[in-house]
Amino acid sequence: GQNIDQPTEMTATEGAIVQINCTYQTSGFNGLFWYQQHAGEAPTFLSYNVLDGLEEKGRFSSFLSRSKGYSYLLLKELQMKDSASYLCAVMDSNYQLIWGAGTKLIIKP
Amino acid sequence: EAGVVQSPRYKIIEKKQPVAFWCNPISGHNTLYWYLQNLGQGPELLIRYENEEAVDDSQLPKDRFSAERLKGVDSTLKIQPAELGDSAVYLCASSPGAGDTDTQYFGPGTRLTVL
Numbered sequence: 001g002q003n004i005d006q007p008t009e010m011t012a013t014e015g016a017i018v019q020i021n022c023t024y025q026t027s028g029f030n031g032l033f034w035y036q037q038h039a040g041e042a043p044t045f046l047s048y049n050v051l052d053g054l055e056e057k058g059r060f061s062s063f064l065s066r067s068k069g070y071s072y073l074l075l076k077e078l079q080m081k082d083s084a085s086y087l088c089a090v091m092d093s094n095y096q097l098i099w100g101a102g103t104k105l106i107i108k109p
Numbered sequence: 110e111a112g113v114v115q116s117p118r119y120k121i122i123e124k125k126q127p128v129a130f131w132c133n134p135i136s137g138h139n140t141l142y143w144y145l146q147n148l149g150q151g152p153e154l155l156i157r158y159e160n161e162e163a164v165d166d167s168q169l170p171k172d173r174f175s176a177e178r179l180k181g182v183d184s185t186l187k188i189q190p191a192e193l194g195d196s197a198v199y200l201c202a203s204s205p206g207a208g209d210t211d212t213q214y215f216g217p218g219t220r221l222t223v224l
Contacts (some may be wrong), residue, residue, distance in 0.1 A: 004151070033212070042113075042200060042215035043152070087151050096165065097213070099151025 002026045004100035006088050011106045012078055020073045020086050020103045028093020034062050034073045035087040037102065043087055046073070075105075083107045111135070113216030115201050121222045127189035130219045132201030134182070139206030141178060142213060143186050146198045158184065159206060188221075196223045 003025045012018040024032070031050040035043035049055055049064035049071060061074040073086055085102040092098055114133040122128050134141050139160050144152035155174065157165040160181040169176065173192070178184040188195055198218040204211035 008149075042217050045212050045214065048212060089151065094165075096154065096157075097152075099153070101150050104149075 002092060002098045004088055004090060004098055006086075006100045006103045008101070009104045009106065011108060012075075014078055014080060014107055014109050016078050017074065017076050018078060018105065020075075020088075020105065022071045022073070022088035022100060024069050024071070024088070024090045024098070024100075026090045026092045026098055029066060030091040030093065030095055032062075032064055032071050033089045033091070033097065034071075035089065036084050037087060038084045046086075078107050080107050080109070113201055113203055113214055115199075115216035115219055117219055118217060119220050119222075121224065122191055124193055124223050125190040127187065128191050128221065129185055129187045130199050130201075130221075132184045132186070132216060134184075134201070134203030135214055137205065138203035138214075139181070140204045140211065141184050142202040142204075143176060143184070144200040144202065146200055146218070152200055155186070191221075191223045193223050196221055 006022045033048050034046040036046050037043040047062040049062050052064055054061055054063045059076045064071045085104050087102045088100040089097045116131050141158040143155040145155055146152045154168050156169045156176050158178045161178050174188055176186045198220050200218045201216045202213040204213045
């Protein structure tokens with residue numbers, strides 16, 4: 001079966017750095033997405049990786065290793081507004097997005 | 110540019126009643142998705158449209174759920190009759206349709222409560 005694993009919840013301090021990991025087992029791979037979802041709101045797109053390596057976008061970076069079935073989202077200089085759930089999703093060989101359950105990130109002052 | 114629009118935002122109904130949700134995708138987006146999301150879970154695809162054609166409805170419970178996108182623009186998702194287990198957030202998303210790995214943009218969702 002297809003599976004996306006990410007931690008259920010993480011806590012970090014304002015101004016610090018946090019890394020949210022995602023491992024996946026899917027039938028085929030056509031890219032990995034990270035979305036941010038604030039409570040009661042829609043998921044919003046953060047990043048897309050299809051090749052190995054690090055993609056940097058401001059305070060957020062996303063890394064992919066296809067051979068290891070592994071990705072992480074790195075958030076720097078954490079702000080209180082970064083408190084949200086972060087969803088990892090993999091596009092399989094049928095171009096269908098397989099979603100993880102999300103990681104709830106709690107930022108403390 | 111307007112995002113994906115959904116209505117209503119909230120709906121409370123008694124079990125066995127019908128309910129309908131409406132979605133207007135981002136202008137020019139050919140691909141439209143309906144997802145269901147339970148609390149603490151990721152979205153689960155119900156149906157995907159390419160223009161007016163349903164290209165993936167394998168996860169849609171067809172005994173009670175139906176959807177349409179008659180003119181290839183806005184779409185309606187219906188549940189009849191609703192069951193207690195249908196309580197969830199129903200998300201609509203759209204993507205340009207220029208490529209299979211298009212980024213999906215989500216609407217705010219409809220939170221359904223079935224009593």
